[in-house]
Every structure is written in structure tokens, then in C-alpha cells.
Amino acid sequence: MGIFSLSFQIGATSEVSLEEANDFVQEFLSSTQDIDGWGIFLNNISASFPMFVPGVGMLLGIYSAWSTGFGFAAIATMAPGLADIEPLSILYYSPYGLMELVVYSIAMSRSFHVVYSLAKKVNPKSLIKPSLIEIGIAVGLLLIAAFLEEYMIKLAQQGTPLL
Numbered sequence: 001m002g003i004f005s006l007s008f009q010i011g012a013t014s015e016v017s018l019e020e021a022n023d024f025v026q027e028f029l030s031s032t033q034d035i036d037g038w039g040i041f042l043n044n045i046s047a048s049f050p051m052f053v054p055g056v057g058m059l060l061g062i063y064s065a066w067s068t069g070f071g072f073a074a075i076a077t078m079a080p081g082l083a084d085i086e087p088l089s090i091l092y093y094s095p096y097g098l099m100e101l102v103v104y105s106i107a108m109s110r111s112f113h114v115v116y117s118l119a120k121k122v123n124p125k126s127l128i129k130p131s132l133i134e135i136g137i138a139v140g141l142l143l144i145a146a147f148l149e150e151y152m153i154k155l156a157q158q159g160t161p162l163l
Helices: 002-012 018-032 037-052 056-078 080-084 087-093 095-119 124-157
Strands: none
Touching: 002 056, 002 087, 002 095, 018 056, 037 056, 037 095, 037 124, 056 080, 056 087, 056 095, 087 095, 095 124
């Protein structure tokens, strides 16, 4: 969780040119314009599943965290009012952000644990059941998070206060 948060924070504090920010925001808006809970779920699954890959998953998680933070920096460049928001608060204070953070942390730690266990000559078959359980937990959390995020987006679009 700490590694993901640190990588996200580094990306979020990156300097983003106005041109880069504009390109990112335009692409982001066009790809999320009509997204629903299933689309959010599929997007998050496609980001998290590679993080379970032994060894490589840690690196993919670090990159994913950094690029998500960089996306926040790009949006903040285009919407200066966001400059007052602490980037990590997006992860830690939104219920769906926290669920996603937990999933990415589980995936990255499983990636590391499998490599570590294999280096210690642990029987690979003993790693299958815990890995499948963690993948199941990840799927469940991401499904809940996606529909919660969709619900909160719809409330915000209607002007309903979230808190």
C-alpha cells in the first residue's frame, strides 16, 4: 500500500505542461464519457490483474500508480481549483478509491510473495489456493467499488452533495 501510495504521490506532483494536460484531459473525457459501473469495473480489472503476475506485477503496479498520479496532476493543471486537494486524499477518502487501493496492494503483494516463496523453494502448488482467494477478493471489491463510483458520479452530476 505504501509503495503504491508513494508512486501515486510522485506522479501527482509531476510537472505537466499545459499541452500535455490538455491532451490527457481530452483523451480521459472521451474515454469516460458514457462509462457505467461495468465499464469502470472492466477498466479496474484490466489494471489490477497484471499486478498479480509474479515479479512483474510489482513493477506494473508502481507504473500504474505513477501514471494515475500523473493523470491527477494533468487534471489539476487544467482545473487549478484541484491544486488545493491533497492527491492522496483521492485514494484514502473516497470509499471506492480506498477499495481500489486495497485491491492493487493485494495484487502487488501477491506478486512479490509468489516470487519470494519460489526463491525460498516453497512448493508452487501451495501458492495456488491463496492466490485464487486473493483474486476472488479483488474481483469482489472492484465490482462493489465500480458501482459505488458510478453511483457517486451520478449524484455529483445531479448536484447532490456527497457528504
